[in-house]
Amino acid sequence: MSLQITEELKAKAELYYGDQVCRERFSLLLAEIGLPDGLLTIQNIEECGYVKETGFVWLKLQKKREDRLDNILVCYDTQVTAFVEPNKIKNLTGVKAKEFLIWVTLSEIHVKGPPEGSVITFKSLVGLSLSLPLAWFQGGKEAQQGKEEKWWRTIKFCT
Incomplete structure (x- = not known):
């Protein structure tokens, strides 16, 4: 539920x-x-807001949008909200991901590791997480298109 x-x-x-x-x-x-x-x-963003004191950020979209990253389908609601801090997005709302026929609501995104070999981890409310190489997301989506290299993924239950 978004703020x-x-x-x-x-x-x-x-x-x-x-x-x-x-x-x-x-x-x-x-x-x-x-x-x-x-x-x-995502595209077709109508409004973006950021409250620096609390780290609260929101995006309002014209309509729900789906996007595909390799074999992961990502769905954005018309309003996406979160709190941001260094290397982390937490209390994320309005974003779901689907892999292996399972939809999960994402709640947190964070980066770990040294600049080279870093991973980005996506966590869900139900205890699932997905870690991917950070390099996969650098340079925007256009920079990633056409790459044939597949990245190892780790899906695990959080403890």
């Missing part, structure tokens, strides 16, 4: 409107907190 975006919250936020501006600003925010810009694969 309600109120006028009071908007008054505290940096607000941006329009797809191009929102994607640019969100990509800058990802870089600022140490996450790759390739995490943002």
Whole structure:
């Protein structure tokens, strides 16, 4: 369940409107907190907001959107919310992923490891996680298209 975006919250936020501006600003925010810009694969963003004091961020989309990363299907709701901090997105709402015919709601994304050989881990509310090489998400989606190399994936139950 996402946090309600109120006028009071908007008054505290940096607000941006329009797809191009929102994607640019969100990509800058990802870089600022140490996450790759390739995490943002969605388009048609109407509004982006960021409350720096709390780390709360939201994206409002024109409509639900699905995107495919290799054999993983990612579904974005019309509103995506989260709290950001260095190397981590937590309390994520509005994003689901499907692999092996199972839909899971993502709740956290974080990066671990030295700059080379780092992994990015996606966690769900039900205790599943998926770790992928960080390099897969660097340089945006366009940089990844056409690559034939397949990455090893680890899906595990969180403890």
